[in-house]
Amino acid sequence: MSALVLDHVVKRFGALRAADDVSLAIEDKELHAIIGPNGAGKTTLIGLVTGELVPNGGRISMQGQDITDWTVPRRAQAGLARSFQITRLCEGFSAEDNVALAVQAKLGHSFRFLRNARKEPALREPARAALQRVDLLDRADRLVGELSHGEKRQLELAIALASEPRLLLLDEPMAGMGQEESQRMVALLAGLKGKITIVLIEHDMDAVFSLADRISVLVAGRVIKTGPAEAVRSDAAVRSAYLGGEA
């Protein structure tokens, strides 16, 4: 069964079709990259899958279950995690707090009023483990505002991992990262590959071709090609639409 299926999904912003009849099946445990020029509709697609955007048409299902009408938190509770293209973190909280919140979300309701959540090992230990995975443990106590751009990207990933997702949507996780940081992120994703289903949106083609099992190419809201990395790289239509002379 596919991990995620988009079935003739349409999203319009006024006259603009940001998702134009998108049909896509992401297989279980595959690392599926989505590439496409700026404004192609990649982030829109993530918004549709997470539920932040309501489609104008089509259905979306996860593990065979129709989730089109589910709310954002319900989809998250069902195992969907995402990172934001433009970092979204809880300012004023430490890095560890941010991750602990994701852990807490998985442990049922939060109507617990009297125990100090910052001293609950059930929250803090998994949070620290997730920070360790992204190599950010030494910054655990830092407030979000004190972190560098690259560290914030790592923290985004730690938050997503802390919720132990079945399906991970990453929106340009390497955007704005330095060479070294990018390489570390690629290594990290390589380590996750095969363990959970990952949808990766990324402009860094070296990263995409080294990581992806399959690639979909999105242009003006339409999927013009889906296939194994090699097939996409050599596809003429893709080259002219997006890759240009670069590939």
Place this chain on the structure above:
Amino acid sequence: MTDRWKLLRSILIVAAAVALIALPFVAAMLGSTYAITLATRLLIYAMVATGLNLILGYGGLVSFGHAAYFGLGGYTVAILAFHLGEGTSILGFPGTNEALVAWPLAMVVSGLAALVFGALSLRTSGVYFIMITLAFAQMTYYVFVALKYYGGDDGLSLARRNTLGGARIVDAQTFYFVCLALLALVIGVVQRMTVSRFGMVLSGARADERRMMAIGYSPYRYRLTAFVIAGMTAGLGGALWANLARFVSPDMMAWTKSGDFLAMAILGGLTSIAGPVIGAAAFILIESTLSGLTEYWQVIFGPIVVAVALFAPRGLWGMLAGKQER
């Protein structure tokens, strides 16, 4: 948090506690009942502001109708006393003058109102939320203006102060300590809440709602719970106020009163536990000083609040705490 700041904070808190406990004795020595009354008002305001701060400071929700819950709490006490005096019943129940019945009931009434108003208001956000909470409070205000049976515009007087478990709390000093104990309890509970799982979700949703939803939270339920808790706290404050003034009127629910509570919370500093107490103290000080000078004291008070909001966004406590406090 540095050790120096921790020490300073402990000293300040102990000093404040000692001052609050010593105050009625000093006032008695000086023979000033006015000072005790003023200090009791401070305690009640601090309690309401502490509850409000849970939604305003931690939840990031600007409720401009908090006086409604304050007033409802006050009216609950007054109406129960009124029926006791008349020898009539209300909804099949006799009136009472017993605090152990009236005060929890005041909290329930205010909490229920907060549940209904909050459930509707929290569907909106930003300016709309401010306006709709204000609208509900105004609605409540006019209901009580129209309720001629309970005095309408003129309000209701209480013949006597409530008894507490049968004991009299008429004495200004005794009542002060009852209020102080309840304030300590409210502060203690709210303080624990703010760092609990519940508090983390509430604050997280203020910091970034989309992020919180993306990791699986529905902020609405948590905000509504906080809104009800804040409403209940205001209800208890109103019940105490009715006992202090031995009088309630729709003025308790006026929008200016809601503004006063907001001002206290903002003055003292949001997202701190000490803030609302300091804010209430500052408010009482400024009010009693300025209102002696001019009846238009709010013309001066308003700009002070704005200045604090602009130049010391973390309030008076934040100024004391410097950069240390989270």
